[in-house]
Amino acid sequence: MASEQEIIAAQAAEIERLRNKVASLEDQLYWLRKKMFGKMSEKNLPLDPAVLGEPGLFDDPLTDEERAALDAEAKKNEEEETRLIQVRAFDRKPRRAIDTAGLEIREEHIYPEVENRDEYTELEPEVTDTLVIVPAQIYVRRIIRHKLVLKSSLQIKDPDRRPFELAPLPVMPLPKCMASESLLADIILEKFLYHMPFYRVIQKYKELGVRISDSTMNDWYAATCEKLKLLYDILKREVLSRDYIQVDESTLPVIDNEKHRAAKGYMWCTRAVEDNLVAFLYDMGSRSHETARRILRGYRGTIQADGYGAYDQFENDPHIQVIGCWAHARRKWSDALDEDKRTASEALTYINKLYHIENEAKEAGITGDALKDKRQQESYPVIRQFEKWMYETAGRTSQNSRIGKAISYTLPLLPRLSRYVNDGRFCIDNNLVENAIRPLALGRKNFLFCGNHDAAVRAAIVYSLVDTCKSRGVDPREWMEDVLLRIPGNENNREALRELLPDKWAKKSN
Secondary structure, eight states: OOOHHHHHHHHHHHHHHHHHHHHHHHHHHHHHHHHHHOOOBSOOSOSSGGGOOOOBOOSSOOOHHHHHHHHHHHHHHHHHHHHHHHHHHHOOOOOOOOOOTTSOOOOOOOOOOOSOGGGOOOOOOOOOOOOOOOOOOOOOOOOOOOEEEOOHHHHHHOTTSOSEEEOOOOOOSSTTOSOOHHHHHHHHHHHHTSOOOHHHHHHHHHHTTOOOOHHHHHHHHHHHHHHHHHHHHHHHHHHHTSSEEEEEEEEOOEEETTTTEEEOOEEEEEEETTTTEEEEEOSTTOOSHHHHHHHTTTOOEEEEOOSOGGGGGGGGOTTEEEEOOHHHHHHHHHHTTTTOHHHHHHHHHHHHHHHHHHHHHHHHTOOHHHHHHHIIIIIHHHHHHHHHHHHHHHTTOOTTSHHHHHHHHHTTTHHHHHGGGGOTTSOSSOHHHHHHHHHHHHHHHHHOOBSSHHHHHHHHHHHHHHHHHHHHTOOHHHHHHHHHHHSTTOTTOHHHHHTTSTTTOOOOOO
């Protein structure tokens, strides 16, 4: 029979053995996490968001209170999502009334056929409104300039006087071109605002009574883009001179004449958030890290972008701060709902809290330093708790699962995702630049590709100017028709051209 002292000694030895085993397993778990989810340091996100570093390993797991609160919120979110799905499936909202306040009304009176109208007294009539469309028209503007010749007697009397007088030709957007500014603007907007390929535009004009060949239309379009490039070059400089921009890129197929097929190219988009200026950039269709360096060469300020690796190189640039996009991170977790609804819902609970704080601030009209303080007091603690949750979840998650991929995407970017709390001007995501780049995807579905690199550059020019018009609340057609007449004569006047950009433009009074 073992003595009490021997039993205690054996238990102490067993406890020590288990402690060593736990420590060994923790070391293995840390190594595996580092291997699976990328670079980690021994530090947590700092308490002060102004000195954000790299994410680190949390030694303290979620407390019981934190876990209970998270479970309750995740369950509530699941129930809300189920309720919304049911409402979307069965609820039928009344249709919004058609707004006709800005339309001309042409009345048409119809009287009943009766033998003797004097026998009747007219009551309040029945009124029925219908919408009528009149097709667009194309007509020939024939400019007839009359010439005057000085009478011979006056010529003899004053030989230095001009013998002929001819009114000057009105300003034309393109020299010796039959297309007016309205037609040139329509050709461009049909393609880049309404996403119509040129062959459909040609068919439209044919129905209106004029046949324009494909080569003629392409020549007009190329010459017009050459004029607009003067404004585009200024717009690019204006966007990159701002200290807070959003950047994104999207595919743009371009015909490779050597391989006789469409090659996958990329168009970059930069947006000055505070001034609503948009500039698309095309660099031979490249999406390389070198292209990112070339596009942002000399830039000083804050860049907001998704998790594409080309932006990592700017983390060590003392003149550039990179902030992340929570919308992209949320997308990764939304993709994981079908695989593990409960775990993904827990992650989305944290992210939804961040967006709820933003919505509260927007509804209350909180901006600037007040918004910064609110984010640091309310949003940043949520982010730190989310980091703790991800490290705890990583230990029981396969790297190849959707949850694992979501963690692999979010964790390394967490410092970048957190930096928006340090400035009330910064957005929580880069949805603004994604909205600007969306027309590129719509056009890609309709006209499929660009014929060559020059065509892609022209697309960048037009998309930049049209998107900036839309962002600034300027009518693209009215703007383009006006500036096409004002660019001639100001080609070398940079200040005058700057005044024609949508943010400065004021329509010239007749």
